[in-house]
Amino acid sequence: MTKFLQTLMDGVAVGSLYALIALGYTMVYGTLQFINFAHSDVFVLGAWVSYTLAVVLGYAASGSHPPLWAGLLILVAAMATCGAVGFTIERLAYRPLRQAPRLNVLITAIGVSLLLQNVGQLKWFFGTQPQRMPSLIEDRVLGTVAGVSMHAVDVIGAGTAIALMLVLEWLIFRTRLGRAMRAVSHDTAVASLMGINVDAVISFTFVLGSSLAAAAGFLYAMKYPGLNQPAHATWVLLGLKAFVAAVIGGIGNVRGAMLGGFLIALIELFGAAYLSPHLRDIYVFSILIIVLLVRPAGILGTSVAEKV
Amino acid sequence: MAQAVSALLSIQHVSISFGGLKAVSDFSLELPEHGLYGLIGPNGAGKTTVFNVLTGVYRPDTGTIRLAGQDLIGLKPHRIAWFGMSRTFQNIRLFPDLSVLDNVRIACHLRAKAGFVSTMLRLRSHREEERIIEEKSRRLLALFDLAERAGEEARSLPYGDQRRLEIARALATEPKVVLLDEPAAGMNPKETHALAALIRRLRTEFGVAILLIEHDMGLVMEICDHVTVLDYGVTIASGEPAAIQRDPRVIEAYLGEPTEVA
Amino acid sequence: MMARSFLGAVAPLAVGFALAVALHLAAGSLIAPFYVKLLMDIGINVILAVSLNLVNGFTGQFSIGHAGFMAVGGYAAGVITYYGSFLLFGNTHVAEGWLTGGDLLFVGGCLFGAVLAALAGFVVGLPSLRLRGDYLAIVTLGFGEILRVLLQRTGDVLQTAEQVEKAGVGTLATSLGGSLGFSGLPYYTDLFWVYVFVTITLVVALRLKFSSLGRAFLSIRENEIAAEAVGVNTTRLKVRAFVLAAGFAGIAGGLFAHEIGTSLNPRELGFQKSFDVVIMVVLGGMGSVSGAVLAAIVLTLLPEALRGFSEFRMPIYALALILMMILRPQGLLGLREIWEMKWLKR
Numbered sequence: 001m002t003k004f005l006q007t008l009m010d011g012v013a014v015g016s017l018y019a020l021i022a023l024g025y026t027m028v029y030g031t032l033q034f035i036n037f038a039h040s041d042v043f044v045l046g047a048w049v050s051y052t053l054a055v056v057l058g059y060a061a062s063g064s065h066p067p068l069w070a071g072l073l074i075l076v077a078a079m080a081t082c083g084a085v086g087f088t089i090e091r092l093a094y095r096p097l098r099q100a101p102r103l104n105v106l107i108t109a110i111g112v113s114l115l116l117q118n119v120g121q122l123k124w125f126f127g128t129q130p131q132r133m134p135s136l137i138e139d140r141v142l143g144t145v146a147g148v149s150m151h152a153v154d155v156i157g158a159g160t161a162i163a164l165m166l167v168l169e170w171l172i173f174r175t176r177l178g179r180a181m182r183a184v185s186h187d188t189a190v191a192s193l194m195g196i197n198v199d200a201v202i203s204f205t206f207v208l209g210s211s212l213a214a215a216a217g218f219l220y221a222m223k224y225p226g227l228n229q230p231a232h233a234t235w236v237l238l239g240l241k242a243f244v245a246a247v248i249g250g251i252g253n254v255r256g257a258m259l260g261g262f263l264i265a266l267i268e269l270f271g272a273a274y275l276s277p278h279l280r281d282i283y284v285f286s287i288l289i290i291v292l293l294v295r296p297a298g299i300l301g302t303s304v305a306e307k308v
Numbered sequence: 309m310a311q312a313v314s315a316l317l318s319i320q321h322v323s324i325s326f327g328g329l330k331a332v333s334d335f336s337l338e339l340p341e342h343g344l345y346g347l348i349g350p351n352g353a354g355k356t357t358v359f360n361v362l363t364g365v366y367r368p369d370t371g372t373i374r375l376a377g378q379d380l381i382g383l384k385p386h387r388i389a390w391f392g393m394s395r396t397f398q399n400i401r402l403f404p405d406l407s408v409l410d411n412v413r414i415a416c417h418l419r420a421k422a423g424f425v426s427t428m429l430r431l432r433s434h435r436e437e438e439r440i441i442e443e444k445s446r447r448l449l450a451l452f453d454l455a456e457r458a459g460e461e462a463r464s465l466p467y468g469d470q471r472r473l474e475i476a477r478a479l480a481t482e483p484k485v486v487l488l489d490e491p492a493a494g495m496n497p498k499e500t501h502a503l504a505a506l507i508r509r510l511r512t513e514f515g516v517a518i519l520l521i522e523h524d525m526g527l528v529m530e531i532c533d534h535v536t537v538l539d540y541g542v543t544i545a546s547g548e549p550a551a552i553q554r555d556p557r558v559i560e561a562y563l564g565e566p567t568e569v570a
Numbered sequence: 571m572m573a574r575s576f577l578g579a580v581a582p583l584a585v586g587f588a589l590a591v592a593l594h595l596a597a598g599s600l601i602a603p604f605y606v607k608l609l610m611d612i613g614i615n616v617i618l619a620v621s622l623n624l625v626n627g628f629t630g631q632f633s634i635g636h637a638g639f640m641a642v643g644g645y646a647a648g649v650i651t652y653y654g655s656f657l658l659f660g661n662t663h664v665a666e667g668w669l670t671g672g673d674l675l676f677v678g679g680c681l682f683g684a685v686l687a688a689l690a691g692f693v694v695g696l697p698s699l700r701l702r703g704d705y706l707a708i709v710t711l712g713f714g715e716i717l718r719v720l721l722q723r724t725g726d727v728l729q730t731a732e733q734v735e736k737a738g739v740g741t742l743a744t745s746l747g748g749s750l751g752f753s754g755l756p757y758y759t760d761l762f763w764v765y766v767f768v769t770i771t772l773v774v775a776l777r778l779k780f781s782s783l784g785r786a787f788l789s790i791r792e793n794e795i796a797a798e799a800v801g802v803n804t805t806r807l808k809v810r811a812f813v814l815a816a817g818f819a820g821i822a823g824g825l826f827a828h829e830i831g832t833s834l835n836p837r838e839l840g841f842q843k844s845f846d847v848v849i850m851v852v853l854g855g856m857g858s859v860s861g862a863v864l865a866a867i868v869l870t871l872l873p874e875a876l877r878g879f880s881e882f883r884m885p886i887y888a889l890a891l892i893l894m895m896i897l898r899p900q901g902l903l904g905l906r907e908i909w910e911m912k913w914l915k916r
Binding site for chain 3: 034035093096097100101102103104105106107108110111112113114115117118119121122128231233236237240243244247278279281282285286288289292293296308
């Protein structure tokens with residue numbers, strides 16, 4: 001029972017991170033119909049930017065006790081930075097290809113991804129050595145439920161992620177801006193005829209997705225402080241899994257991304273806990289293949305057929 | 309008009325819905341050999357959907373489709389092409405980066421028999437087939453007045469030539485029935501007149517039956533033996549062109565007047 | 571007449587074969603080892619780029635898991651040569667002599683690797699090629715990852731002839747070295763074999779492209795719906811291209827595995843390698859065989875030229891890729907072969 005609850009808790013914690021990243025994938029796919037391969041690198045960027053800020057603010061020194069608001073400050077700064085990066089990428093690399101075949105944009109996305117990864121590990125940026133993220137949240141145990149201890153990091157992490165998702169849910173389904181976003185993702189041409197500034201909406205989508213990814217990066221660094229280089233395989237794998245989450249939830253569907261994130265994390269962690277821990281990646285990719293074969297549109301997605 | 313001989317293309321009670329919307333209801337048509345039939349109706353009436361169902365892009369909910377006795381329902385588009393039904397598209401679908409000649413040669417591939425090994429080893433059967441395909445394609449291009457442009461990229465052709473190329477390509481599959489989807493779209497009266505002559509030639513020189521979707525009423529009335537009118541997926545009239553033109557339901561569907569006069 | 575057509579069919583192969591022999595003989599005395607290795611690397615990359623071009627260029631499908639098929643071929647060939655050597659010769663030294671026992675074991679291994687890789691291509695391709703373009707990309711990426719995880723879970727490589735003789739086929743097939751990789755493979759790869767296979771790859775690719783079958787492949791890339799409408803069985807041809815490409819990648823894997831100075835481990839043949847090959851195909855021109863060859867040559871030599879700036883290699887490639895897509899998306903040669911380029915016709 002303890003094991004079950006522990007795994008469940010971890011699943012929720014990790015799932016919320018996958019969900020935050022998956023949202024960026026799904027929003028871009030919804031508006032521009034392509035997979036932004038570079039998105040997971042923004043997540044990595046968020047983690048590294050958080051680390052850099054922590055160092056700059058002097059919290060990396062041992063024995064330092066960062067105040068409570070430090071974490072919040074770094075989080076917001078990281079989100080803003082990555083939002084700007086996302087904006088720049090869209091403007092420079094994707095906008096010129098708005099009318100190009102989707103294959104070309106995919107290739108460009110791969111290029112941007114490789115660029116972010118490899119520039120990120122140059123010595124003038126984040127360097128070639130793995131670093132350790134200072135802990136901005138005291139590692140306290142808040143309580144015990146059925147034998148499972150609730151760490152502050154996990155609670156705050158999952159809580160922040162869920163709070164962000166609720167904000168996004170409100171934004172997309174209860175504001176005019178959100179309605180504009182949904183209109184653009186439905187039909188770009190018609191949306192512009194309705195007077196919506198499509199370029200601005202798309203830019204905003206990228207900023208939004210990137211800042212959520214940055215938040216996920218920050219939260220990830222809180223929970224797993226060992227940061228590898230941006231081009232390291234562990235990050236790429238994480239990003240891939242978040243993408244799988246977006247796909248099984250229904251790519252293009254915001255609620256689907258959130259659902260998919262938790263689902264994938266639970267499958268992965270329960271598989272690792274009860275089957276073999278070494279094959280965790282395989283559980284995730286197998287689910288992807290099964291979904292693509294059986295219901296490519298995903299759980300909440302709708303398939304759009306090409307007009308003949 | 310009762311058909312003494314069973315029709316080449318027999319479509320009976322075909323219906324298809326998308327979501328909750330019935331795009332085509334109870335569509336029936338008997339196209340005889342060498343027949344030149346027209347399919348008209350306001351935009352969105354379901355005409356192209358009928359073509360898509362006939363060529364296997366969509367599977368109908370009900371009905372039967374038989375081409376020279378062969379049941380076509382459930383077959384994939386390339387199989388239906390093999391059985392002798394070819395088409396052109398409302399929005400031209402050429403192979404843009406490839407040459408005009410190649411566009412036609414590709415349509416000859418389905419009748420080719422040489423396989424992978426023969427191709428790799430450049431065996432006689434392969435080389436002979438290549439020669440036949442090239443000859444046949446060049447002949448077709450000449451018939452369609454495109455021989456001079458054989459080596460040009462398809463995308464660089466003027467609009468009218470592109471439409472003709474699409475028709476030439478459709479003929480290269482050695483079809484029994486050709487479905488033409490708005491071939492006169494965007495053409496001026498002179499071009500449309502030339503097109504009418506071309507379509508008539510298809511019937512006489514190639515011996516194919518033709519089903520034509522068109523908005524140009526002049527063209528339809530001039531060359532078609534028989535016209536079917538669709539509105540919101542329902543067949544509202546079917547018969548000889550002169551009768552159709554006078555049919556009050558048809559006039560009403562088009563809001564009073566035909567869209568173009570020849 | 572028969573002789574003439576036989577000659578025509580065989581001539582290019584004979585030329586390539588002669589070139590391969592020439593290179594092999596020159597390797598000992600005329601070409602320094604450093605350049606021999608470079609030429610081998612170029613040859614292997616040419617096979618990879620030209621074969622991926624069959625899928626990404628000819629049929630327009632976006633596969634980014636090519637290195638996975640390379641891994642299948644490489645490991646399979648390794649099992650045959652390494653464990654086969656123990657069983658046949660009692661050791662894993664390179665059995666001297668050209669076209670003798672050891673050599674044939676190696677080639678047999680490579681061909682076995684190719685068949686296995688082609689089979690993997692079939693298993694991966696058949697379900698995925700029904701999906702939309704971007705989904706295929708993800709599936710191929712996922713396949714590469716699954717393969718990597720599986721390879722990392724394999725057991726240690728057996729070290730003595732006795733162990734090998736006692737082990738069953740199952741054990742041999744799963745003793746692939748895990749994360750550390752399959753070490754100790756004999757260095758059978760030489761310029762002769764590399765360029766024999768390069769010749770075969772080029773002949774197949776070019777003969778395919780300039781044939782009715784090849785044009786049918788291209789039609790899928792140009793307009794899949796129109797291709798279906800003129801009778802092209804698009805799914806079957808897409809799978810065929812995929813399987814063929816996977817087979818050649820398997821050969822490249824076998825050659826890579828037995829090359830001096832390379833290590834066969836799961837990381838080495840991961841998505842980084844897949845991306846390298848995709849970059850070659852995209853930059854050279856998707857659909858152009860000579861473009862892929864050119865790009866393979868340039869992108870094999872470039873890291874050598876940029877020796878001092880190795881950490882800039884990937885950022886430069888990435889930037890080149892992005893700029894290419896924005897400014898000249900068809901790549902260097904587009905669909906054309908280098909002898910078809912307009913500026914040559916004067």
